[in-house]
Amino acid sequence: MSKRESFGSICPTFDEGEAIVSAAVENDVNRRDFLFLATGAVAGVGAALTAWPFIYQMNPDAAVLALASIEVDLSSVAEGQEVILKWRGNPVFVRHRGQAEIDAAKAVKMGDLKDPVARNANIKDGLDATDENRVVGGKEQFLIMMAVCTHLGCVPLGDSGEFAVVQGNTKTGGWFCPCHGSQYDTAGRIRKGPAPQNLAVPPYKYLSDTKIQIG
Amino acid sequence: MSGPSKYQPTSAIGKWFHERLPIVAFAKDHAMDFPTPKNLNYWWTFGGILAVMLVVQIITGVVLVMHYTPHVDLAFASVEHIMRDVNYGWLMRYLHMNGASMFFIAVYIHMFRGMYYGSYKAPREVLWMIGVIIYLIMMATAFMGYVLPWGQMSFWGAKVITNLFSAIPFVGDYVTTWLWGGYSVDNPTLNRFFSLHYLLPFVLAGIVFLHIWALHVPGNNNPTGISVKGPQDTVPFHPYYTMKDGFAIVVFFIFYGLFVFYGPNYLGDAVNYVPANPLSTPAHIKPEWYYLPFYAILRSIPDKLFGVLAMFSSILILLFLPWLDTSRVRSGKYRPIFKLEFWVFAAVCVALGFIGSRPPDPTYVMWGQILTVYYFGHFIILLPLMGLLETPKPLPSSISDDVLAKSAMAK
Numbered sequence: 001m002s003k004r005e006s007f008g009s010i011c012p013t014f015d016e017g018e019a020i021v022s023a024a025v026e027n028d029v030n031r032r033d034f035l036f037l038a039t040g041a042v043a044g045v046g047a048a049l050t051a052w053p054f055i056y057q058m059n060p061d062a063a064v065l066a067l068a069s070i071e072v073d074l075s076s077v078a079e080g081q082e083v084i085l086k087w088r089g090n091p092v093f094v095r096h097r098g099q100a101e102i103d104a105a106k107a108v109k110m111g112d113l114k115d116p117v118a119r120n121a122n123i124k125d126g127l128d129a130t131d132e133n134r135v136v137g138g139k140e141q142f143l144i145m146m147a148v149c150t151h152l153g154c155v156p157l158g159d160s161g162e163f164a165v166v167q168g169n170t171k172t173g174g175w176f177c178p179c180h181g182s183q184y185d186t187a188g189r190i191r192k193g194p195a196p197q198n199l200a201v202p203p204y205k206y207l208s209d210t211k212i213q214i215g
Numbered sequence: 216m217s218g219p220s221k222y223q224p225t226s227a228i229g230k231w232f233h234e235r236l237p238i239v240a241f242a243k244d245h246a247m248d249f250p251t252p253k254n255l256n257y258w259w260t261f262g263g264i265l266a267v268m269l270v271v272q273i274i275t276g277v278v279l280v281m282h283y284t285p286h287v288d289l290a291f292a293s294v295e296h297i298m299r300d301v302n303y304g305w306l307m308r309y310l311h312m313n314g315a316s317m318f319f320i321a322v323y324i325h326m327f328r329g330m331y332y333g334s335y336k337a338p339r340e341v342l343w344m345i346g347v348i349i350y351l352i353m354m355a356t357a358f359m360g361y362v363l364p365w366g367q368m369s370f371w372g373a374k375v376i377t378n379l380f381s382a383i384p385f386v387g388d389y390v391t392t393w394l395w396g397g398y399s400v401d402n403p404t405l406n407r408f409f410s411l412h413y414l415l416p417f418v419l420a421g422i423v424f425l426h427i428w429a430l431h432v433p434g435n436n437n438p439t440g441i442s443v444k445g446p447q448d449t450v451p452f453h454p455y456y457t458m459k460d461g462f463a464i465v466v467f468f469i470f471y472g473l474f475v476f477y478g479p480n481y482l483g484d485a486v487n488y489v490p491a492n493p494l495s496t497p498a499h500i501k502p503e504w505y506y507l508p509f510y511a512i513l514r515s516i517p518d519k520l521f522g523v524l525a526m527f528s529s530i531l532i533l534l535f536l537p538w539l540d541t542s543r544v545r546s547g548k549y550r551p552i553f554k555l556e557f558w559v560f561a562a563v564c565v566a567l568g569f570i571g572s573r574p575p576d577p578t579y580v581m582w583g584q585i586l587t588v589y590y591f592g593h594f595i596i597l598l599p600l601m602g603l604l605e606t607p608k609p610l611p612s613s614i615s616d617d618v619l620a621k622s623a624m625a626k
Binding site: 059061064084086088089091147148150151152154155177178179180181193194195196 | 371374375377378379381392393394395396397398399400401403407493494495496497498499500513514516517518519520522574575580
């Protein structure tokens with residue numbers, strides 16, 4: 001219904017009178033519409049800006065971010081042994097690999113890998129997941145990586161799975177995640193199951209020949 | 216509610232109050248006089264049972280919070296303190312813990328009843344969709360509650376479930392860090408879960424109000440699926456259904472009591488009585504029984520992103536149910552093919568639950584995959600096709616006729 005048709009009575013009400021004036025001046029879109037939209041937009045932006053601190057407060061706080069790095073003495077980890085340490089609330093594998101495990105990892109063709117990227121925080125992004133690129137400083141015997149399955153975060157079990165080195169009845173190296181069945185090889189690379197990525201290698205450096213600092 | 220309110224305040228003060236806030240009239244219209252189909256069977260009592268269970272969970276929960284400490288170093292011990300030291304603490308906790316399971320038993324029966332009798336069909340689509348949202352919030356609430364005792368299963372369940380969000384492309388890692396408030400499930404995570412676990416039941420109560428509002432617009436569906444045609448088809452909610460629901464609630468409480476007093480840990484996992492250890496995943500982790508079918512679907516797909524997508528879709532597909540079912544006949548009673556298929560589907564859901572409780576061995580994974588295909592096939596292929604292909608049986612002319620025909624047969 002247009003404004004002009006609403007003149008039922010001879011004497012228009014105040015509202016109707018005002019409507020006639022603004023309609024006559026600017027047809028449909030008038031100054032009031034503009035003010036409504038502008039006010040609404042300011043309120044909307046204000047609401048969004050106010051919401052931000054309420055959302056952002058859930059991110060890691062300063063105490064969590066002030067992370068202590070940890071030092072590990074590798075000489076206490078014997079060959080074939082694996083220790084699990086805690087860093088940033090997450091478990092880390094420190095594994096002293098035997099030669100058979102290293103050889104098995106090196107024998108794998110790049111084409112057979114589910115995730116061909118090294119996932120090593122200490123080297124350039126996107127390099128191949130060769131066995132060399134999974135360790136730091138060419139120290140192949142020490143494989144240090146997050147003990148967090150890249151599927152849903154469980155701790156994989158060591159010396160198990162289809163990609164361990166089998167010698168008689170014992171398995172060495174290789175990891176199997178008990179939660180959803182992901183299998184990692186002796187270099188911690190994903191080979192089978194739902195996990196999308198190789199076990200991540202955290203940032204660490206050698207302080208001396210047998211001592212490293214993670215973080 | 217059809218027609219004007221029957222409430223007439225008699226006292227002067229009642230009249231004075233009614234003119235200012237007609238809440239008594241509202242309560243009388245909706246909780247007492249509400250015209251309800253006279254043929255509702257006991258499957259219809261689970262709505263009332265659910266409302267009571269929500270109240271039970273809120274009351275026992277408020278009491279537990281008086282004694283619980285949400286901190287990674289103290290939470291586990293505080294739950295044991297509730298069990299051993301707090302007066303009737305064991306009762307409050309077992310009521311709350313088993314109450315969650317009872318809540319889910321009732322909600323599953325309520326949902327399958329809706330599916331069998333076509334309660335999601337026009338004009339009740341919005342009612343059904345609000346119900347699906349209630350179910351989703353229930354799942355989130357129960358999950359966060361399970362984390363609070365900070366046992367091994369609490370911790371690893373939290374880790375696995377929150378890690379589901381890391382499957383989101385590009386921003387997944389930021390989302391999980393945001394959810395955790397750190398780099399892993401830790402004290403900030405426990406604190407926020409506690410806060411939300413306390414909040415969400417009250418949100419649920421609000422949405423339940425909307426659910427009942429949406430129910431009271433078209434009124435109840437009924438076992439014949441045909442609409443109410445007049446006053447001869449209905450009885451007032453009170454006393455007929457307050458009594459019927461009340462009886463069902465008492466029977467349900469006996470069932471609930473059997474678990475609380477004679478098998479309080481039967482539905483739980485013993486591993487959750489081991490304090491959380493972030494360095495060691497239990498050999499066999501699995502969620503609480505009520506999530507198992509969805510967990511089986513997650514594990515059936517050997518890809519992280521698609522597994523997570525399949526799991527969420529398996530729940531969200533329920534939102535589309537009103538439009539996936541092409542049959543215009545509501546009640547499964549009059550749909551010979553659907554009636555059989557419904558029970559196959561129900562069995563598939565139970566079987567998926569069984570698979571979800573097993574370790575991820577190849578045989579179980581394969582069965583999980585077959586059942587997952589059927590689960591989705593039910594919604595995407597079978598429901599639309601059955602509606603088009605099957606010839607429904609003749610419907611009774613009214614609810615009243617159906618009831619009278621039955622009582623005549625009984626004689």
